[in-house]
């Protein structure tokens with residue numbers, strides 16, 4: 001995935017400009033690290049199509065999702081980009097299981113019975129991966145912030161997107177839980193063979209997951225460096 005984004009926004013205090021350019025390979029987890037307000041979420045929103053940059057391009061698998069010069073801007077739903085919002089955006093009237101399964105639109109449909117069987121298997125695998133087995137029939141309003149965050153992550157993975165954008169995916173989880181899901185979740189992300197952008201203000205978290213880190217300061221990339229951990 002290639003992203004070149006340029007955007008200027010008027011805020012209440014001072015104008016904010018974002019100017020970033022980066023490439024993420026298939027099966028690569030790229031870290032985007034920076035303090036609050038530096039433009040991390042705005043970068044992801046431009047890729048997902050929630051806001052349009054003023055200029056630039058976003059290419060995914062040879063398809064132009066956005067091209068300012070050519071006037072291309074695919075609607076969010078056509079981009080096949082899985083975006084884990086900071087607010088989780090779960091469907092309140094659906095159980096945890098239904099929230100996860102409703103994302104499974106790309107599951108092969110050989111027969112109705114096989115499809116159901118595969119959905120059940122995947123649902124179980126994601127619930128187990130994220131330590132949420134006992135909450136399958138719960139509703140989001142009965143879950144803690146950290147539990148809702150894990151459901152949103154499971155739903156994103158279940159949707160088999162072509163690119164994955166994670167905005168502070170562990171902000172609501174305690175350290176013990178983070179440690180216990182770390183390795184398997186990283187392996188799951190790598191197995192998707194998608195480009196993954198992992199946004200955080202926590203350098204240790206980025207180091208654990210990412211092979212490469214971009215540092216964002218006031219909307220501009222400062223430097224690019226190895227984070228010191230092996231990706232595979």
Ligand SMILES: Nc1ncnc2c1ncn2[C@@H]1O[C@H](COP(=O)(O)OP(=O)(O)OP(=O)(O)O)[C@@H](O)[C@H]1O
Pocket residue numbers: 009010011016034035036037038039040041042043201
């Ligand atoms: N829709 C918008 N219109 C105008 N300004 C915006 C808009 N969205 C964000 N901003 C401003 O752009 C800047 C970057 O915001 P962004 O949400 O990308 O920060 P962030 O790095 O993700 O921070 P955090 O870690 O706190 O979520 C901030 O100064 C913010 O006030």
